[in-house]
Amino acid sequence: MSKPTPISGFPEWLPPQRMIEQYVIERIRRTFELYGFAPLETRAVEPLDQLLRKGETSKEVYVLRRLQAAEGDIDEDTLGLHFDLTVPFARFVLENAGKLHFPFRRYQIQKVWRGERPQEGRYREFLQADIDVVDRDTLPFHYEAEMPLVLGDALGGLPIPPVLVHVNNRKVCEGFYRGLGLTDPEAALRAVDKLDKIGPEKVAELLAETAGASDAQAKACLRLAEISAPDASFADQVRALGVSHPLLDEGLEELVRVVEVAAEHAPGLCVADLKIARGLDYYTGTVYEATLSGFERFGSVCAGGRYDNLASAGNDRFPGVGISIGVTRILGLLFGAGALTVSRSVPTSVLVALPAEERRRDCDRIAAALRGRGIATEVAPSAAKYGKQIRFAERRGIPFVWFPGGDGEADTVKDIRSGDQVEADSTAWTPPAGDLRPAIAGA
Amino acid sequence: MSKPTPISGFPEWLPPQRMIEQYVIERIRRTFELYGFAPLETRAVEPLDQLLRKGETSKEVYVLRRLQAAEGDIDEDTLGLHFDLTVPFARFVLENAGKLHFPFRRYQIQKVWRGERPQEGRYREFLQADIDVVDRDTLPFHYEAEMPLVLGDALGGLPIPPVLVHVNNRKVCEGFYRGLGLTDPEAALRAVDKLDKIGPEKVAELLAETAGASDAQAKACLRLAEISAPDASFADQVRALGVSHPLLDEGLEELVRVVEVAAEHAPGLCVADLKIARGLDYYTGTVYEATLSGFERFGSVCAGGRYDNLASAGNDRFPGVGISIGVTRILGLLFGAGALTVSRSVPTSVLVALPAEERRRDCDRIAAALRGRGIATEVAPSAAKYGKQIRFAERRGIPFVWFPGGDGEADTVKDIRSGDQVEADSTAWTPPAGDLRPAIAGA
Structure with missing residues (x-):
């Protein structure tokens, strides 16, 4: 097309x-x-006669008919889309x-x-x-x-x-x-x-x-x-x-x-x-x-x-x-x-970075733990270089990127606006209240 | 009609x-x-041709036309209601x-x-x-x-x-x-x-x-x-x-x-x-x-x-x-x-009873104070006898009725299910968490 x-x-x-x-x-x-x-x-x-009952609105009404219905004039059963509530x-x-x-x-x-x-x-x-x-x-x-x-x-x-x-x-x-x-x-x-x-x-x-x-x-x-x-x-x-x-x-x-x-x-x-x-x-x-x-x-x-x-x-x-x-x-x-x-283009507060495709299930578990505590979380789409994964978050305005540890190392989470990175536990860490949901502001 | x-x-x-x-x-x-x-x-x-592009769906589509539009066959600009998302x-x-x-x-x-x-x-x-x-x-x-x-x-x-x-x-x-x-x-x-x-x-x-x-x-x-x-x-x-x-x-x-x-x-x-x-x-x-x-x-x-x-x-x-x-x-x-x-038929948690029509503005102020703290509140429609006002709440499943004091008397609030009635201040009283919103339950 x-x-x-x-x-x-x-x-x-x-x-x-x-x-x-x-x-x-x-x-x-x-x-x-x-x-x-x-x-x-x-x-x-609504039935069309009901829509045309009051006021000068007839010119504004969209009338419906089923594509396969027999051709025919508008009758009592004809339906129109409502023009107000x-x-x-x-x-x-x-x-x-x-x-x-x-x-x-x-x-x-x-x-x-x-x-x-x-x-x-x-x-x-x-x-x-x-x-x-x-x-x-x-x-x-x-x-x-x-x-x-x-x-x-x-x-x-x-x-x-x-x-x-x-x-x-x-x-x-x-x-x-x-x-x-x-x-x-x-x-x-x-x-x-x-x-x-x-x-x-x-x-x-x-x-x-x-x-x-x-x-x-x-x-x-x-x-x-x-x-x-x-x-x-x-x-x-x-x-x-x-x-x-x-x-x-x-x-x-x-x-x-x-x-x-x-x-x-x-x-x-x-x-x-x-x-x-x-x-x-x-x-x-x-x-x-x-x-x-x-x-x-x-x-x-x-x-x-x-x-x-x-x-x-x-x-x-x-x-x-x-x-x-x-x-x-x-x-x-x-x-x-x-x-x-609005402060970002997705509801997501945290992107979990993916170190390697084999670790997707670990990352899914981190995401599940965060979601379970009300924190909107995505896992990175692929195990690209971390720089690329951070840009994925940046482009959408996602404020935090989570880096899974492994081999005894702790997980860390980075505020990609300030660059601050801290050790974090997915069962306990919470973003600041202002970052939990996208923030709406006037001009 | x-x-x-x-x-x-x-x-x-x-x-x-x-x-x-x-x-x-x-x-x-x-x-x-x-x-x-x-x-x-x-x-x-969607344009009708777009809706008919895939699958055996043509029989299901509602086609639109403006009531005042010239009669005519379905053409490229014809719109239909979407049948899925x-x-x-x-x-x-x-x-x-x-x-x-x-x-x-x-x-x-x-x-x-x-x-x-x-x-x-x-x-x-x-x-x-x-x-x-x-x-x-x-x-x-x-x-x-x-x-x-x-x-x-x-x-x-x-x-x-x-x-x-x-x-x-x-x-x-x-x-x-x-x-x-x-x-x-x-x-x-x-x-x-x-x-x-x-x-x-x-x-x-x-x-x-x-x-x-x-x-x-x-x-x-x-x-x-x-x-x-x-x-x-x-x-x-x-x-x-x-x-x-x-x-x-x-x-x-x-x-x-x-x-x-x-x-x-x-x-x-x-x-x-x-x-x-x-x-x-x-x-x-x-x-x-x-x-x-x-x-x-x-x-x-x-x-x-x-x-x-x-x-x-x-x-x-x-x-x-x-x-x-x-x-x-x-x-x-x-x-x-x-x-x-669902536990009630309205969002309302509190009905403010109206002692007399002249006191409607007092009751409105009580309601405003409760709403300001997230408590859904209505004021009674008329200064009927209190028994009738309580039945108004009962029929809708509203759990609390608020009685304004006056002449130095404190306000009181009554749980109309238990009959418990206590003194209350509209700037401080809060219903139990379970009564704040209508409760949804399975069979």
Whole structure:
């Protein structure tokens, strides 16, 4: 065959980057579990009709068919790859409600697929790390204030730039639009959602066209979208616009609480930003979008919100709130900027040098003794000259080379960075804690 | 929408099972890293022509297309979901050879997809955990002896029944068939590979039809396939059949070594079993198939082998050897038999009881203090009566409930299994080590 080439939009990391990714995933997972979120993994596929049920996503779906299946049109049984983890989760909750305890807190870290045109930080296959809480019938509001804190904790301990969580509340927007006299608040929301992409003038045109807004109404919508503050002061700015509606009051009260809880537990993490709308139309309360400091121009790296109607069937209704970390997106941006490094390209801490091929079994025993005590160890591939074996370790960043003794001589171990070499016993020697595993660092 | 139903062949675990799966994955991963295998993850898709290049797999491939793409025939750019992790790995090595150090040891734990008819222990989407070693131009034999040891270590520490690795060598079969005078050893191998499915008589017919074997030749092939031994004695049984060929000698020598190394490092792990052929035709040396004790009737749960020609382009050639653990297959069988349990259905170790909704922030601070010291903690969803809050913990198997004090009273923590309740400080109290994380146990 000829040499293969990458497929645009389907990123693959080399092992050093994959080690960083795993470190990041583990940290996120550990934090999610500390908050009591239970792990879940759903299948990669959903029935196509389920995927097309909500939002403007049909263009993004990859459809599956078996190579040997009879040719035919797309039918009810057609499967597509999931494009997020929220829709599959809502389906899972409905399907398994009788076996779950509510409120149900779960996390899910999986690949998703979208047939979008690839660009920097936008992929066709990427990893997301989601948390959601769903409850039966009603969901207490306090979970909406908890989501950003979990996010802040999960990413806060990593050697990456800080995230800023922009928060809004659908009730604020809908209440405000209704208070203005607009009768199709969803159309208005979809128009305002395009603000960053097309600018205020085009949004005003769109508001007139799709939501029937007058000039004055369009201006008021845009003024609302301009409001942003790291504390409760945003509420006064909204009230100063002179619009009133019960839903607006309810939304403002909730948004103030989210911002205040965040300010107490994680100062600097959250900002109220009233232009945040989130395109998918299933959100009904708080919405979140997080940006990475220094990478704001690439848009949000985390997103989520409260949804009341995503998981319901017959009389069963499971309102929820969740947030999703775009792991591949964050790593893609940071790898692109050279902003994350790892100290070696293999997990290995010790290379056992091989004096002669006949002594491979002795070397295997030394390696087994070290591994038995949690020290990642390889035996040299061949009994080359020691200089060559040391270069094998050097090229991979393996810090220690172990030299088996023999004929009564003790084994020795050499730190090939400093050149220090000491006698060592494979049943007792341990590397410094910092050398046990590859070390991940920021720029 | 109506209540969704499962899709046959796409298993989904409930959170307790997913916790067990994660535990198993972590143990496997940790072992792979102790042996110096570097992590890798490849994209889910490969060009269809690449997937159809080797072996009889075309019937199993899921083909992708974007929902909005123009209708059209399958062309060169068509993508399919990978059906194993070896073919993508071989492609990755060719694509990135210039950036990798050889010999290259990597592990890969990912979902794969096959459009097969689902049955017990056979899925359309399932998780595999693979290790492979590839080298440039030539690969030392000793890696073929190492693979079963890594497998034995990875699964040996888990609360699952022991695995038995059946080992054979393609050179033994090919050399034997050639020594017999058969000119199409691959056809003979494919016939013998069906022994367990269709029995010796039908295999003999197939050998005559597809490999041109005489009655005597077919009988000799079947006699070879009957040979099995946990030690080097199998070689004498083969020689007693009176067939000789240089490739047969080479294969026997290698197979003896694999069995002897395993007998020294992990007695009882390996057995030479000369009927093992592996259907995929890319193997060229040692081949492996492992069964799970007590579940032999379900066939192999791990498989692999040496391949010399899978990764080659122009003058670049990267022979390799690898083994794959069928994680979903193992768990599906054990879950089906009720042979794996977990002590709770959430990661949570402590539930902080909520005396009144106004005290939620106090409770959040207690939870933060416990989490800060690695103790998974939730705060109760509402300020219900304490009896109800304790039942919330009980239903999930959360072992401890924390009662905030107040007005100068100290906090207390209660082990709800024993009823023991003690005064506790959230900056100092720690649960017993066994209660820190959910405990996984065998039947």
